[in-house]
Each structure stands twice: as C-alpha cells, then as structure tokens.
Amino acid sequence: MKLFASRSDLPLDRDASSRYLPWLVALMVFLAAVAVASMFVLHGLIERWDRDVVGTLTVQVAPIVGEGGAIGTRERLDAVTRLLRDTPGVAAVRALEQSELVALVEPWLGSSDMVADLPLPRLIDVRLDPNADIDLAQLSKRLATVAPGVSLDDHRTWLSRLVNLSRTIEWLAAGIVALIGSVTALTVVYAVRTGMAVHDEVIQVLHLTGAHEDYVARQFADHAFALGMRGGFIGISLAVPTLVMVSWMARQIEGGFLPALSLSLTGWMAVTLLPAAAGLLAMVTARITVHRAIARMW
Amino acid sequence: MEQTPVTTGVVQFESVGLRYGTGPEVLQDISFALAPGSFHFLTGASGAGKSSLLRLIYLAQRPSRGRRLLFGRDIATVQRRDMPAMRRRIGVVFQDFRLLDHLSAVDNVALPLRVAGVRESEIQKHVPELLSWVGLADHLQATPPSLSGGQQQRVAIARAVIGRPDLLIADEPTGNVDDQIGMRLMYLFEELNRMGTTVVIATHNAGLVARFSYARLHIERGRLKRVAMEAA
Numbered sequence: 248m249k250l251f252a253s254r255s256d257l258p259l260d261r262d263a264s265s266r267y268l269p270w271l272v273a274l275m276v277f278l279a280a281v282a283v284a285s286m287f288v289l290h291g292l293i294e295r296w297d298r299d300v301v302g303t304l305t306v307q308v309a310p311i312v313g314e315g316g317a318i319g320t321r322e323r324l325d326a327v328t329r330l331l332r333d334t335p336g337v338a339a340v341r342a343l344e345q346s347e348l349v350a351l352v353e354p355w356l357g358s359s360d361m362v363a364d365l366p367l368p369r370l371i372d373v374r375l376d377p378n379a380d381i382d383l384a385q386l387s388k389r390l391a392t393v394a395p396g397v398s399l400d401d402h403r404t405w406l407s408r409l410v411n412l413s414r415t416i417e418w419l420a421a422g423i424v425a426l427i428g429s430v431t432a433l434t435v436v437y438a439v440r441t442g443m444a445v446h447d448e449v450i451q452v453l454h455l456t457g458a459h460e461d462y463v464a465r466q467f468a469d470h471a472f473a474l475g476m477r478g479g480f481i482g483i484s485l486a487v488p489t490l491v492m493v494s495w496m497a498r499q500i501e502g503g504f505l506p507a508l509s510l511s512l513t514g515w516m517a518v519t520l521l522p523a524a525a526g527l528l529a530m531v532t533a534r535i536t537v538h539r540a541i542a543r544m545w
Numbered sequence: 546m547e548q549t550p551v552t553t554g555v556v557q558f559e560s561v562g563l564r565y566g567t568g569p570e571v572l573q574d575i576s577f578a579l580a581p582g583s584f585h586f587l588t589g590a591s592g593a594g595k596s597s598l599l600r601l602i603y604l605a606q607r608p609s610r611g612r613r614l615l616f617g618r619d620i621a622t623v624q625r626r627d628m629p630a631m632r633r634r635i636g637v638v639f640q641d642f643r644l645l646d647h648l649s650a651v652d653n654v655a656l657p658l659r660v661a662g663v664r665e666s667e668i669q670k671h672v673p674e675l676l677s678w679v680g681l682a683d684h685l686q687a688t689p690p691s692l693s694g695g696q697q698q699r700v701a702i703a704r705a706v707i708g709r710p711d712l713l714i715a716d717e718p719t720g721n722v723d724d725q726i727g728m729r730l731m732y733l734f735e736e737l738n739r740m741g742t743t744v745v746i747a748t749h750n751a752g753l754v755a756r757f758s759y760a761r762l763h764i765e766r767g768r769l770k771r772v773a774m775e776a777a
Contacts, residue, residue: 256656258647452643455605457633458660459626 256453257446257463259470264438268471271434272478272525273485279427279525280486280518286420287514289413296409300402304373304383306331309396310366323394324369330393331371334386336379343370428528435475435532439467443540450541464537468530475529479522486518554578554614555712555743556602561611563597571597573767575611579745581711584738586754587747588772589764595747596640596716598764602745603637603714604628616711633661636710636742638718642701644689650676650700651685657708675703679733680726694721702730706737713737715746719753731757 259265308327311319324342331340343351348367349358356362375381383401390397443450453463494509510518556579563572572594579585589595600606601613604620613620615631623631636657644653654676655668673685679699681687689697698721705713713734719727731753738744745762748754754761761772 256645256648256659261647448643449645451605452645453656453660455603455632455637456657456660457629457631459629462660
C-alpha cells in the first residue's frame with residue numbers, strides 16, 4: 248500500500264460545486280460551440296461570396312413578349328454579347344442557356360413544362376480581367392444604346408447588404424461567446440468563494456502552517472481546471488454531433504435556398520479547443536478569486 | 546538613561562493590548578521577551594487570556610496596540626509576502642488540534658513540510674519516524690476521526706514539531722493523554738528545546754508545571770505576571 252496517497256490538502260472533490268460545475272460548463276461549452284461554429288460558417292460564407300462575386304458582372308436582357316418576341320430577345324442578346332466581348336477588360340462572356348435559367352428558378356417555381364415556356368429574362372455571365380479598371384456606368388450606357396431594357400448588375404448592392412447582415416450576426420455570435428465566457432467565469436467565482444467558505448478552517452490551518460497564498464490558490468485552480476475540462480468534454484461531445492447533424496440537414500435541403508453550411512478546418516479546430524479554453528478560464532478565474540479573497544482575509 | 550529595546554529575543558512584546566471589536570481589552574499592556582532556546586509555561590485560569598496571547602504570538606491575531614517583535618523583526622513592518630516564511634519558523638499545537646479530517650495521520654504531519662516545499666523523499670523518511678516516536682506507528686494511515694482524542698493530540702504535536710521550528714507554541718498539549726504519554730511528549734518538547742527551539746506551553750496542569758523547572762508566564766485577567774522558575 249502506498250504510504251502517502253495522492254491527495255489535496257483541501258477536500259474540494261467532495262464539494263457540491265464538483266457536481267454541478269462540470270454540467271454548467273458543459274452547457275456553456277455546448278452553446279459556445281454553436282456560436283463559434285456560426286461565426287466561422289458566416290465568415291466562410293462572406294469570404295466565398297466576396298470571392299465569387301468580385302470580378303464578375305451579370306447582364307440581364309429583358310424578354311420581349313408577344314409574337315416574334317423570342318427572335319427579338321435573341322437579337323438583343325447577341326448584340327449585347329458582341330458589345331461585351333469587344334469591351335477592353337472583359338475576359339469572358341457567356342450567355343446562360345434557357346435550360347440553365349429554368350434550373351435557376353426551379354426551387355421557387357418547380358420544374359413543369361410551363362416554366363420552360365415563361366418569358367424569362369436572359370442572363371449573361373461576364374468575367375472581368377482582374378487588372379482591368381472598367382467604367383461600369385459608361386458600359387451600362389453603351390449597353391442601353393444597343394439594346395434598351397438591358398440592366399447591368401455588379402452584385403455590389405445586394406452583396407454589401409448581405410455582408411453587413413452577416414457581419415452583424417458574426418459580431419453577435421462573438422458577443423454571445425464573450426457572454427458565455429463571462430457567465431462561466433462568474434459561476435467559477437461563486438463556486439470558489441463557496442468552497443473557500445466551506446473550507447475556511449483548512450485554509451486557516453494552511454495559513455498558520457506558513458502556506459503562501461499561491462499554495463492555496465493553486466489547489467483551487469487545479470481543481471477548477473479539472474472540472475472545467477470535464478465539463479468542456481461533455482459539452483463538446485454533445486456539440487460536435489449537433490453541428491454535424493445541422494450541416495447534414497442543410498445539405499439535404501434543395502440547392503439554392505441555403506448556402507453550404509460547412510465548417511472550415513480552422514472552425515473545427517476552434518470548436519474542439521473549447522474544452523481546453525473552458526478549463527483554462529476556470530483555472531485562471533479560480534486563481535484570481537482565491538488571491539483576491541485571501542488578500543482581504545490574511 | 547533611555548533603555549534601548551532588546552530586539553534579539555525570539556518573541557518580544559511591548560505594551561501590547563488586544564480587544565475584539567469594540568469590547569473591553571482582553572489583554573492589557575503585555576510586555577515580555579523570550580530568549581532564544583528558553584522554555585516557558587504559560588498558566589492562568591480559563592478566560593484569563595492565554596489563548597489570545599498565544600494567537601498573538603503565532604501570528605493568527607493582530608494586536609489593538611503595542612509592538613510585537615518576532616525573531617528580531619517588528620511584525621508591523623514585515624511585508625505580507627514575507628509572513629509565510631516567518632510562520633514556518635513557528636510550530637503550533639492547537640488546543641482543538643485542527644487536523645485535516647480527510648487526510649491520513651502521515652499526510653497531516655507532512656503538511657508543514659509540503660507547504661515549505663520539502664522533497665517528498667525527505668517527507669517519506671521523517672514523518673513515519675516521528676509518528677512512531679509518538680506511539681502512532683500502527684496508525685499512519687488512520688484519519689483523525691478514527692483516532693482517539695489522545696492520538697489526535699499526538700498527531701497534532703508531531704505536525705507542530707516535524708519542521709524543527711525555532712519557536713514551538715502548544716496549547717494544553719498534554720490535556721487528552723495519560724501521564725505516561727504526557728511525559729513522553731514533554732520529553733519530546735525538551736529534546737526540541739535542547740536543539741535550540743524556544744518552547745511555550747500553555748497548561749492548566751499544575752503538576753506538570755511543578756515537575757519541570759521552567760520559567761512561568763502567568764496571566765490574570767488580561768495582565769501578564771512573570772513568575773520565577775518553579776522548583777523541580
């Protein structure tokens with residue numbers, strides 16, 4: 248039998264906090280994981296939108312309705328395409344086929360034959376030379392001269408609104424993570440203060456035996472770290488399957504309604520680091536709390 | 546001629562007074578000095594102020610007035626960060642033992658050494674040895690609640706002396722043990738004293754005081770009276 252058992256001078260394992268703190272931290276880590284994942288997904292979306300849209304234009308040719316409308320629309324489409332190809336700085340021009348247009352509206356209107364007969368506006372996808380500096384206002388005027396009813400969209404307006412919204416949500420998620428961290432820290436402060444009150448006599452004995460503040464603080468900190476890590480692992484083991492399930496469910500929804508909600512590698516790393524972050528937060532908070540309390544007591 | 550205060554005593558009190566809150570002074574104008582390596586009994590009736598005086602000596606209490614010097618240093622000027630090192634030079638046997646119930650006897654006794662950062666190999670060598678000396682060789686792993694009052698007292702004494710303190714303060718250290726064990730503990734204190742530890746023992750036991758020829762500090766209603774050595 249080992250004569251000197253591995254032990255702590257303070258019997259913190261028997262405290263009520265040892266039972267409730269891990270579950271509270273688990274809940275906080277679960278919520279934080281969802282918030283962090285949202286932040287990274289949104290960040291990824293914004294970057295993807297920005298990357299996809301920069302250097303592209305969409306030219307929309309309104310359809311002519313009525314007899315011979317299709318021919319008229321085709322002539323205008325050809326005229327616009329020619330003008331775009333002759334414009335310096337334009338790298339590629341591609342008019343979307345009727346079948347592609349039908350596919351685009353399919354999520355909203357379905358795939359019946361009636362949709363194919365609708366007078367859909369024709370779209371031209373334009374890729375710009377990344378180094379070119381094109382005067383879009385001037386180009387828009389020139390397009391209007393060859394084909395009235397043509398509109399040019401550089402996606403900036405809707406993109407900036409979308410990006411602003413996403414950024415706001417991103418900041419909100421960051422705020423939620425900070426709030427979760429604060430609540431976790433406050434819970435640890437409360438648990439540590441309770442523990443100090445419960446073990447006041449032991450702390451006094453340690454004090455009179457010549458223990459430094461940090462000797463006592465370290466024991467609370469180590470205990471808080473262990474509880475934080477335990478809670479963190481419980482939380483993350485619940486959060487990861489949830490995130491995977493949400494991502495899978497999003498993929499099952501027909502394309503077009505939702506962008507791909509995939510979490511980047513960095514995002515996964517951030518999420519999996521949360522238990523360690525919870526442990527460290529609990530440890531540092533406990534240490535500071537004990538030091539402050541002892542400074543008032545001793 | 547103005548007298549220069551002696552600052553070489555292990556303990557020196559100058560006009561120390563103590564009151565709890567706004568109550569009356571429980572200790573009044575306490576002045577004394579304990580020379581290094583001296584042995585003193587502290588006597589007095591219950592409620593005379595013995596425990597309060599001991600608390601002032603082992604730095605568990607601040608005085609309301611007066612000056613305390615320990616190991617030649619004025620406590621009022623000692624930095625908070627230096628206080629633990631000073632406390633480690635004092636061994637205390639509390640009247641109520643104050644053992645940690647969740648720790649075994651060996652771990653209780655090892656506490657001052659661990660707090661001081663002594664190597665585990667040293668701890669494992671000396672702690673069982675001392676516990677055997679106080680007659681607890683068969684109770685090394687026992688926790689305080691499973692020990693009798695006398696056994697707990699011996700663990701508390703072993704904890705107080707394990708670090709070979711410069712100053713040992715014991716509050717009724719033989720109160721719960723039979724005469725034979727009581728004498729054995731007194732010999733332990735004497736042995737420590739011979740090695741240079743200054744010893745102060747608070748006791749009600751008149752027989753014990755009479756048996757050992759050491760100086761006596763007698764306290765009466767909060768005032769200290771120094772009594773000459775008792776006849777052995």
